[in-house]
Amino acid sequence: MGQVAFDTQEFVETLENAGIAKEHARAISLAVRKSHEVADVATKADIVELKHEIAEVNRNVADVRKDMEHRFEKVESHMEALTDKLLIKVTKVIICCVGLGSTIVTLIIKFL
Incomplete structure (x- = not known):
C-alpha cells in the first residue's frame, strides 16, 4: 500500500x-x-493494481474450469468405453455358462 505524502513544515x-x-x-x-x-x-494505483490481479486470478480460474471440464469429459468417455467392454465380457461369460450348462445337461441325459 502507498504512503500518503505529508509535508510537516508546510502543515x-x-x-x-x-x-x-x-x-x-x-x-x-x-x-x-x-x-x-x-x-x-x-x-488509486494500489486499487487499479489489485483489480488487475483479481482479473488475472479470474482468468486463471476460468482456464482451470475449462481444463477440468475437458478432463471430466475424457474420464466419462473412458468410463463409457470400459463399461461397454465389461458388458461384452460379462455377456460372453454368461453365454459360455449357458452353453456349458446345456452341454452338461445333454451329457447327463445321454449317459442315463
Whole structure:
C-alpha cells in the first residue's frame, strides 16, 4: 500500500498562519505525521493494481474450469468405453455358462 505524502513544515506554517502557537503547531504536526505513518491507506494505483490481479486470478480460474471440464469429459468417455467392454465380457461369460450348462445337461441325459 502507498504512503500518503505529508509535508510537516508546510502543515506547521499553515497552523501558525491560522494563529496557533509554534510549539502547538509542531506537536499537532508530529501527531498527524505519526498517524499517517501507521495508516495503511490504499492509493488509486494500489486499487487499479489489485483489480488487475483479481482479473488475472479470474482468468486463471476460468482456464482451470475449462481444463477440468475437458478432463471430466475424457474420464466419462473412458468410463463409457470400459463399461461397454465389461458388458461384452460379462455377456460372453454368461453365454459360455449357458452353453456349458446345456452341454452338461445333454451329457447327463445321454449317459442315463
